[in-house]
């Protein structure tokens with residue numbers, strides 16, 4: 001694929017989950033999984049790391065707190081994300097998911113957050129289900145006074161018609177997932193803050209494939225954009 005010419009500031013970010021075992025949690029130990037990331041050898045180009053915190057209701061990623069410790073040891077900016085469960089079999093309460101996610105952010109003292117909106121495990125969600133869940137999650141999260149990135153792809157967002165039904169999403173920053181050379185920004189956004197451009201990235205210090213994103217700004221301006229203003 002073609003990566004656009006870099007003219008100004010650009011920063012590189014990776015996001016991790018249980019796909020990159022921490023090697024330290026009870027789950028990893030039980031499964032005999034070795035750590036996928038050598039934090040001391042992480043490519044210095046990676047200035048921020050997004051860590052999966054939770055998914056749906058009542059599920060914290062077992063590697064979450066260990067990944068957070070690794071990011072901090074490596075002195076990178078830390079973003080936590082929640083994977084929104086809308087409807088796989090039965091619908092899941094999105095406002096309650098937001099409340100649980102906020103509690104995890106508070107526990108780990110994390111300031112920067114994202115919500116992952118995609119169709120995997122949400123295959124049975126109708127556009128109405130998706131609208132209600134994303135709306136409720138954003139509204140519930142907003143009451144905590146924190147900033148939030150919305151991670152989604154144009155095909156999934158527009159497939160659920162959210163580009164038409166959820167104009168209030170423009171109050172949140174977009175983390176766009178689009179592996180095409182010329183990324184398409186779905187309405188209501190006009191631009192993205194972060195762009196996940198590669199789902200099979202290679203990064204020094206990380207074993208196996210990893211998601212890579214970039215932002216056309218400085219780390220300081222990225223974090224400022226994620227800092228609550230109210």
Ligand SMILES: [Zn+2]
Nearest residue numbers: 022025028063
């Ligand atoms: Zn683990």
